[in-house]
Amino acid sequence: MSHDDKPTACDPSAILEVTGLSQWYAIGARFLGPAQHLRAVDNVTFSLARQEVLGLVGESGSGKSTLGRAVLRLIKPTSGRIVFEGQDVTHMSRGQLRPLRPRMQLIFQDPFTSLNPRMTVGEIIAAPLVIHQKGMKRRRRDERVAEALTAVGLSERHARRFPHEFSGGQRQRIGIARSIMMEPRLLVADEPVSALDVSVQAQIVNLLLEIRRKLGLSLLFISHDLAVVGHVSDRIAVMYLGRIVEIAGVRSLFERPRHPYTEALFSAVPDTDPTLRRERVVLKGDLPSPLAPPSGCAFRTRCPYAIPACAAAVPELRVVGPAHFAACIREELELRSAGNR
Amino acid sequence: MSATLRAGDVAMDDAVVLADTPESARGSRPWQRFRHHRLAMFGSAAIFILVLATVVGPWLIPFDELHIDIRNRFAPPLVGGHIFGTDQLGRDLAARLLTAGRLSLAVGFSAMLISASFGTLIGVVAGYYGGLVGAALMRFVDAILCFPTIFLLLVLAAFIVPNVAMITLIIAATAWMEVARIVASQIATLRERDFTLAAEMLGASGTYIMFNELLRNAIGPIIVAATLTVARAILLEAYISFLGYGIQPPMASWGNMLNNAQQYLGSAPWLAIFPGLAITLAVTSFNFVGDGLRDALDARMDIG
Numbered sequence: 001m002s003h004d005d006k007p008t009a010c011d012p013s014a015i016l017e018v019t020g021l022s023q024w025y026a027i028g029a030r031f032l033g034p035a036q037h038l039r040a041v042d043n044v045t046f047s048l049a050r051q052e053v054l055g056l057v058g059e060s061g062s063g064k065s066t067l068g069r070a071v072l073r074l075i076k077p078t079s080g081r082i083v084f085e086g087q088d089v090t091h092m093s094r095g096q097l098r099p100l101r102p103r104m105q106l107i108f109q110d111p112f113t114s115l116n117p118r119m120t121v122g123e124i125i126a127a128p129l130v131i132h133q134k135g136m137k138r139r140r141r142d143e144r145v146a147e148a149l150t151a152v153g154l155s156e157r158h159a160r161r162f163p164h165e166f167s168g169g170q171r172q173r174i175g176i177a178r179s180i181m182m183e184p185r186l187l188v189a190d191e192p193v194s195a196l197d198v199s200v201q202a203q204i205v206n207l208l209l210e211i212r213r214k215l216g217l218s219l220l221f222i223s224h225d226l227a228v229v230g231h232v233s234d235r236i237a238v239m240y241l242g243r244i245v246e247i248a249g250v251r252s253l254f255e256r257p258r259h260p261y262t263e264a265l266f267s268a269v270p271d272t273d274p275t276l277r278r279e280r281v282v283l284k285g286d287l288p289s290p291l292a293p294p295s296g297c298a299f300r301t302r303c304p305y306a307i308p309a310c311a312a313a314v315p316e317l318r319v320v321g322p323a324h325f326a327a328c329i330r331e332e333l334e335l336r337s338a339g340n341r
Numbered sequence: 342m343s344a345t346l347r348a349g350d351v352a353m354d355d356a357v358v359l360a361d362t363p364e365s366a367r368g369s370r371p372w373q374r375f376r377h378h379r380l381a382m383f384g385s386a387a388i389f390i391l392v393l394a395t396v397v398g399p400w401l402i403p404f405d406e407l408h409i410d411i412r413n414r415f416a417p418p419l420v421g422g423h424i425f426g427t428d429q430l431g432r433d434l435a436a437r438l439l440t441a442g443r444l445s446l447a448v449g450f451s452a453m454l455i456s457a458s459f460g461t462l463i464g465v466v467a468g469y470y471g472g473l474v475g476a477a478l479m480r481f482v483d484a485i486l487c488f489p490t491i492f493l494l495l496v497l498a499a500f501i502v503p504n505v506a507m508i509t510l511i512i513a514a515t516a517w518m519e520v521a522r523i524v525a526s527q528i529a530t531l532r533e534r535d536f537t538l539a540a541e542m543l544g545a546s547g548t549y550i551m552f553n554e555l556l557r558n559a560i561g562p563i564i565v566a567a568t569l570t571v572a573r574a575i576l577l578e579a580y581i582s583f584l585g586y587g588i589q590p591p592m593a594s595w596g597n598m599l600n601n602a603q604q605y606l607g608s609a610p611w612l613a614i615f616p617g618l619a620i621t622l623a624v625t626s627f628n629f630v631g632d633g634l635r636d637a638l639d640a641r642m643d644i645g
Contacts (some may be wrong), residue, residue, distance in 0.1 A: 074538060093542075097544070099544070102544065105542065114536055116541075116554055117536075118560075127545070129548075
């Protein structure tokens with residue numbers, strides 16, 4: 001993406017282009033009454049280049065997972081457009097999506113519920129082959145399962161065991177093995193490490209990066225942990241209340257965040273050095289209800305830099321630097337970066 | 342359980358090192374629980390003996406169950422080599438009881454297989470699709486449940502030729518709703534789990550998800566319901582045969598033996614006692630086993 005491109009610009013090298021995507025849920029629809037709409041994802045636009053890793057951060061309830069599931073068309077978006085490898089998948093039916101499924105995959109957050117407890121690991125990993133390559137010989141399938149297990153750092157003999165015999169980290173490896181079985185082009189990792197112990201997190205993150213390199217796939221890495229996302233990603237999109245408030249390359253974002261919410265996120269990353277003292281930006285209050293988001297900029301209720309003009313209109317993403325977009329009207333702010341804190 | 346696994350994570354630097362706990366035992370834990378369920382073990386033993394006796398027994402008894410021997414009418418038990426005595430035509434009661442049991446158990450098992458399969462099919466489809474399809478199917482189940490079973494059985498039995506296959510079908514037709522309900526609720530919960538979404542993500546068809554992914558997680562409740570269905574089927578068969586709409590003489594079933602015994606209740610009580618005991622034993626045994634299986638397969642007990 002070049003400097004003055006709007007993030008909406010059509011990019012032929014993109015594997016995934018999302019334009020104005022919204023995912024609203026009708027809540028408490030009453031008989032003869034107006035339904036309220038929960039705007040889980042609201043007018044989101046971004047694109048993912050081939051072999052790129054895009055990090056998606058935001059606190060819980062910001063719509064990250066919904067966005068991830070919507071771009072994979074596990075749910076039907078309310079409005080907007082999703083183009084995957086040049087094909088508009090926005091309105092495709094389940095049957096139409098089926099042949100595309102091998103090329104787009106999801107890694108789940110919870111390794112304890114995403115594996116069928118009554119299937120052996122071998123059966124779980126072989127499922128994509130059973131579904132998409134019906135004619136495949138059993139022996140060949142077993143070979144492929146063994147290969148996949150080895151690729152994720154498990155061993156062939158684990159194929160006969162059941163998921164409950166494995167630890168969280170190992171289960172996540174099984175989930176990864178399943179999702180790379182068909183060599184996808186796009187992988188959405190929905191908080192793949194947040195259910196794991198810190199010591200295991202690094203292993204899984206490194207495994208994902210290794211797989212990305214080997215298969216040359218594009219990765220949408222969803223997490224609430226800026227440190228992890230910063231380590232993994234080429235670019236980062238910051239979400240707040242269903243909208244992307246800032247999107248930029250990792251360096252650019254870490255060196256000079258341009259949205260106050262990003263600054264607050266940086267300040268929440270724990271220090272590894274306890275002797276280091278720094279000023280924290282502590283956000284007041286909770287995430288506002290997505291049922292009734294504040295007028296104008298949704299972040300203004302918690303923003304230390306808010307001015308009356310913030311309430312006027314929803315700020316659009318604007319170019320604030322090389323390939324750096326932020327949705328804040330106060331461009332003049334000098335926000336603290338991740339480095340100088 | 343999850344706590345121990347998470348704790349294991351910390352020590353797990355090399356993912357290939359798998360905790361080789363002999364705790365593939367969760368597969369066998371239900372079995373351990375079942376073995377400690379005394380009534381269920383008693384029931385299993387009783388069923389085993391009943392099946393063995395009715396299959397092998399008739400060959401071991403030196404009397405034919407249809408052989409009429411007027412001179413030895415109403416022989417009391419243990420007289421003249423007749424362990425359970427004879428009936429009003431001098432037929433050996435033990436031989437009749439065992440061949441009748443063969444029929445009653447066969448009808449019970451077949452009715453169970455038919456009703457469990459059909460109920461499972463309806464339940465899986467209703468639970469998986471939910472919405473309009475699910476609601477329509479489940480209201481249909483509710484509607485059928487509203488019929489009083491016995492009258493339904495009698496009405497149906499009055500219209501058809503009472504042979505064994507028909508009676509089995511009729512009993513199955515009144516017994517599948519329970520299974521359908523249980524399976525529908527199970528599947529409806531399971532389909533919200535992440536692994537269902539994972540299968541969908543892989544591009545699996547509805548049929549694949551229903552029968553390859555979800556059904557195997559509902560096997561426990563299906564087995565329990567099926568076991569209890571056998572008990573009910575045996576009882577229902579006895580009912581309609583007793584009322585004369587079921588298995589027709591001279592073929593013996595526990596139900597029509599009881600019917601036959603009514604007139605001689607004062608003079609030859611053993612004619613009623615033995616078939617009655619057989620029915621009670623079979624029905625309670627299946628109920629005990631069903632209860633035992635329910636406790637044993639209850640996954641909630643695995644937590645800890």
